[in-house]
Amino acid sequence: MARRHLPSLNALRAFEAFGRHGRMTLAADELCVTHGAVSRQIRQLEEHLGVPLTEGPRSRLRMTEAGLKLAQALSPAFDQIEAAVPRPAEVGPRPLVVSCLPTFAMKWLIPRLPGFQAAHPDIPVRVAESNGPFDFKADGIDLAIRMRTPETVVTYDSVVTPFMEHFHGPVMSPERAAAEPMTLERVCAMPRLLTRTFMESWSDWARNFELDHLPPPVSEQEFDHYFYMLEAAAAGMGVAIGPWAFVQRDLASGRLVAPLGFTPGRARIVAVTPPDGATEAAVLFRDWLLAEGASTPLPPEAACEPRAGR
Amino acid sequence: MARRHLPSLNALRAFEAFGRHGRMTLAADELCVTHGAVSRQIRQLEEHLGVPLTEGPRSRLRMTEAGLKLAQALSPAFDQIEAAVPRPAEVGPRPLVVSCLPTFAMKWLIPRLPGFQAAHPDIPVRVAESNGPFDFKADGIDLAIRMRTPETVVTYDSVVTPFMEHFHGPVMSPERAAAEPMTLERVCAMPRLLTRTFMESWSDWARNFELDHLPPPVSEQEFDHYFYMLEAAAAGMGVAIGPWAFVQRDLASGRLVAPLGFTPGRARIVAVTPPDGATEAAVLFRDWLLAEGASTPLPPEAACEPRAGR
DNA sequence: CGGGCCATGTGAAGAAACCTCACAGAAGGC
DNA sequence: GCCTTCTGTGAGGTTTCTTCACATGGCCCG
Numbered sequence: 128m129a130r131r132h133l134p135s136l137n138a139l140r141a142f143e144a145f146g147r148h149g150r151m152t153l154a155a156d157e158l159c160v161t162h163g164a165v166s167r168q169i170r171q172l173e174e175h176l177g178v179p180l181t182e183g184p185r186s187r188l189r190m191t192e193a194g195l196k197l198a199q200a201l202s203p204a205f206d207q208i209e210a211a212v213p214r215p216a217e218v219g220p221r222p223l224v225v226s227c228l229p230t231f232a233m234k235w236l237i238p239r240l241p242g243f244q245a246a247h248p249d250i251p252v253r254v255a256e257s258n259g260p261f262d263f264k265a266d267g268i269d270l271a272i273r274m275r276t277p278e279t280v281v282t283y284d285s286v287v288t289p290f291m292e293h294f295h296g297p298v299m300s301p302e303r304a305a306a307e308p309m310t311l312e313r314v315c316a317m318p319r320l321l322t323r324t325f326m327e328s329w330s331d332w333a334r335n336f337e338l339d340h341l342p343p344p345v346s347e348q349e350f351d352h353y354f355y356m357l358e359a360a361a362a363g364m365g366v367a368i369g370p371w372a373f374v375q376r377d378l379a380s381g382r383l384v385a386p387l388g389f390t391p392g393r394a395r396i397v398a399v400t401p402p403d404g405a406t407e408a409a410v411l412f413r414d415w416l417l418a419e420g421a422s423t424p425l426p427p428e429a430a431c432e433p434r435a436g437r
Numbered sequence: 438m439a440r441r442h443l444p445s446l447n448a449l450r451a452f453e454a455f456g457r458h459g460r461m462t463l464a465a466d467e468l469c470v471t472h473g474a475v476s477r478q479i480r481q482l483e484e485h486l487g488v489p490l491t492e493g494p495r496s497r498l499r500m501t502e503a504g505l506k507l508a509q510a511l512s513p514a515f516d517q518i519e520a521a522v523p524r525p526a527e528v529g530p531r532p533l534v535v536s537c538l539p540t541f542a543m544k545w546l547i548p549r550l551p552g553f554q555a556a557h558p559d560i561p562v563r564v565a566e567s568n569g570p571f572d573f574k575a576d577g578i579d580l581a582i583r584m585r586t587p588e589t590v591v592t593y594d595s596v597v598t599p600f601m602e603h604f605h606g607p608v609m610s611p612e613r614a615a616a617e618p619m620t621l622e623r624v625c626a627m628p629r630l631l632t633r634t635f636m637e638s639w640s641d642w643a644r645n646f647e648l649d650h651l652p653p654p655v656s657e658q659e660f661d662h663y664f665y666m667l668e669a670a671a672a673g674m675g676v677a678i679g680p681w682a683f684v685q686r687d688l689a690s691g692r693l694v695a696p697l698g699f700t701p702g703r704a705r706i707v708a709v710t711p712p713d714g715a716t717e718a719a720v721l722f723r724d725w726l727l728a729e730g731a732s733t734p735l736p737p738e739a740a741c742e743p744r745a746g747r
Numbered sequence: 748c749g750g751g752c753c754a755t756g757t758g759a760a761g762a763a764a765c766c767t768c769a770c771a772g773a774a775g776g777c
Numbered sequence: 778g779c780c781t782t783c784t785g786t787g788a789g790g791t792t793t794c795t796t797c798a799c800a801t802g803g804c805c806c807g
Contacts, residue, residue: 133519136446137765151784164766166784176523185784186774193523200521204514209443211510213486213503380782381775447794462754474795476755481793495755496803690753691804 134175141168142180143205146190146198147233147354149361149382182362187382189300189362199355206256222251223408226271228324229256230353231396234373235423236272243415250408258324258352263401269409271399272416274325284402288413289395291420294371295332296389300363301381309386311336318365319344322356325394328368335390357383371426372396389426396420444485451478452490453515456500456508457543457664459671459692492672497692499672509665516566532561533718536581538634539566540663541706544683545733546582553725560718568634568662573711579719581709582726584635594712598723599705601682601730605642606699608670608679611691619696621646628675629654632666635704638678645700667693681736682706699736706730 133139144154145165155162173180180194190198227236232254240252261268263285275287297314319329333341348365350356353373360367361382369383370392377383398413405413443449454464455475465472483490490504500508537546542564550562571578573595585597607624629639643651658675660666663683670677671692679695680702687693708723715723 132524133522135764136450136518139518139522140446152782160765161767162784163768163786166786167765170785178523184774185772186782188784197521197523201518204517204521207514207517208446208449208511211507211514212443212449213488213507214442445793460754470794471796472755473757473797476757477794480756494803495801496753498755 134172135168138168138172138175139201140205141165142172142194143198143201145169145181146194146358147202147229147352149354149358149377150188187380189382190358192362192364195355195359195362198358199351202352202355220249220251222253223406223412224253224255224267224269225412226255226257226261226266226268228258228272228274228353230324230357230373231272232256233354234376239419242419243412246415247408247411250411252412269400269406270412273397273399274394275397276327276331276394278327286400286402286405288398288400288417290398290413290416291372291396291423292425293392293394293396294389294426295328295368295392296371296385296387296426297332297366298357298360298369298374298378298383298385299366300361301384302363303366304384304386311387314366314387315342316345318346318348320356320359320365320367321347321349322353322367323349323351324353327394328392331393332368332390334393372423375424375426385426444482445478448478448482448485449511450515451475452482452504453508453511455479455491456504456668457512457539457662459664459668459687460498497690499692500668502672502674505665505669505672508668509661512662512665530559530561532563533716533722534563534565534577534579535722536565536567536571536576536578538568538582538584538663540634540667540683541582542566543664544686549729552729553722556725557718557721560721562722579710579716580722583707583709584704585707586637586641586704588637596710596712596715598708598710598727600708600723600726601706601733602735603702603704603706604681604699604736605638605678605702606681606695606697606736607642607676608667608684608688608693608695609676610671610673611694613673613676614694614696621697624676624697625652626655628656628658630666630669630675630677631657631659632663632677633659633661634663637704638702641703642678642700644703682733685734685736695736 141154141158141164144157145151148154148157151165151169152162155165158165169180178193179191180197181188182191183189225236236254240254243250243252255266255268261271263269263271274293275289299317303317321328329341346365348359350359353370356367357369357374357377359365360369361377369385371389374383374385378385398416400409400413451464451468451474454467455461458464458467461475461479462472465475468475479490488503489501490507491498492501493499535546546564550564553560553562565576565578571581573579573581584603585599609627613627631638639651656675658669660669663680666677667679667684667687669675670679671687679693681699684693684695688695708726710719710723
């Protein structure tokens with residue numbers, strides 16, 4: 128009687144993956160199936176629920192608000208399931224465990240990991256996605272990647288190594304930006320999107336314009352993850368402060384635009400290792416992060432376009 | 438790369454249902470499949486994980502500790518998914534929404550619901566399982582069923598109607614009880630199992646024995662739900678204070694025993710309706726609860742066997 | 748201690764769900 | 778306009794899941 132009318136769990140999982148990646152093709156890659164399979168699952172889900180979950184042209188698909196809401200709720204549920212399932216005993220050497228923001232993992236780290244694997248085929252890497260506090264020993268983490276502002280409260284001893292510049296800027300859907308020449312004032316007058324992961328993004332960004340106090344937003348909406356915030360921006364729900372590293376690809380594909388360009392943020396993307404000596408593998412990984420960070424392209428308009436100096 | 442090695446979600450769902458019901462047959466009923474299907478799913482899951490999740494003879498199957506841990510983590514995840522999925526638009530009249538403890542729903546309410554449906558075929562009933570606080574308007578609840586001690590803090594106005602006596606007593610696995618004649622002292626010396634839903638159960642029970650202070654337990658373990666606490670008791674992990682209404686069936690089947698019998702508790706099982714008038718359907722339902730409560734059999738040893746009076 | 752009862756395990760066959768392949772359509776960029 | 782990218786879809790194959798019927802193993806009771 129109770130729990131019976133649920134749609135196919137596989138369809139939900141497919142939709143959740145689509146929600147995170149924003150494109151069926153990428154979701155299909157994650158699930159190791161073809162894009163057609165994902166398309167069918169999502170269509171089946173929409174039929175079952177009688178609610179459209181996606182909208183827009185095929186080449187620039189977005190989630191509807193209902194879809195965004197569903198995906199946001201599904202993600203933590205599947206995370207919980209994943210965490211609960213005991214992993215089949217790992218074979219081989221103990222892997223290097225890297226704790227990392229989910230969105231950073233998806234948009235930056237995982238695409239580059241094959242490079243590390245190629246250089247160090249004997250070091251298996253496991254990426255543990257998490258954006259909260261962590262404990263090296265209790266969680267078995269060798270190295271963590273986090274965003275840090277100078278004010279970030281640190282409650283633990285650790286070695287912090289910044290490895291990448293952090294540029295960010297307001298991003299939105301092309302429709303929103305197309306209306307008229309985009310100015311700082313217009314951007315400030317739009318509904319703002321926030322992520323719990325990095326609540327200070329707006330004030331951090333505003334500093335570059337010597338705006339001590341941003342005008343109060345017409346409305347604010349908060350998301351649990353960067354990727355949902357960015358999806359909401361793509362869906363035209365408002366403006367988000369997007370880190371360059373996270374939105375690079377969406378800018379290239381035209382799903383998002385950044386009419387004011389990017390400016391350096393005060394946050395740094397840092398690698399954190401335990402105070403009492405990192406493992407050998409963690410040191411190698413950190414060195415690799417530094418190299419990768421240095422070779423990541425900067426935004427073309429970096430440091431340009433701020434209306435007030437530096 | 439990230440989320441790929443999960444076992445079949447259907448298998449996890451089957452196991453979660455088994456975890457709640459304690460028997461594959463019941464889980465199969467809930468999922469509308471045959472017991473064989475559930476059996477296969479769970480076996481597949483065990484093979485995939487390489488960890489036994491069930492143990493004991495076929496006729497009295499129990500979860501292992503690993504299984505209990507897994508099931509406990511899966512339940513809230515599936516709850517979350519269920520809550521997130523928009524229900525296909527309901528047809529017909531607005532259903533009567535009854536908020537209820539999950540275990541009470543499973544072990545007492547749902548088995549009796551057909552009786553109500555038969556008497557009032559025009560009133561569809563939806564059972565919303567929850568054990569926390571609730572808000573009649575915000576959650577769309579017409580009537581809530583809760584456990585109440587005289588001390589329960591009430592933060593809202595409401596009409597409270599007790600409808601069933603509450604008998605409870607320590608329950609444990611037959612193996613644990615078989616060792617030697619069971620006495621109050623021996624029971625007090627066993628590891629205690631608690632449920633977050635009703636933390637005061639031990640002290641409430643102790644009052645009947647004029648024990649103002651129970652001897653401190655050798656160990657305590659806390660569960661999120663009554664049913665997992667009862668499963669842990671069946672698995673021999675300790676002693677739980679089980680409400681008669683919840684354990685009646687497990688006693689009959691021999692999965693649990695209650696060597697000290699049952700005594701009246703100070704808690705009452707109550708129906709709660711909004712202060713500003715209940716709906717017509719809610720009143721009918723409350724009347725039906727009162728009648729059902731009155732006709733629920735009392736424990737055979739009710740009010741017997743307390744070693745100290747009354 | 749043997750028969751009845753109850754719940755789960757299992758073999759084989761059938762049903763259903765799922766996936767792939769290949770191609771089509773639609774939008775955007777150059 | 779052509780090319781690229783991404784999603785939608787028809788047909789058909791494959792895997793997974795279910796069922797049915799019966800076997801198995803405990804437990805209870807006389």
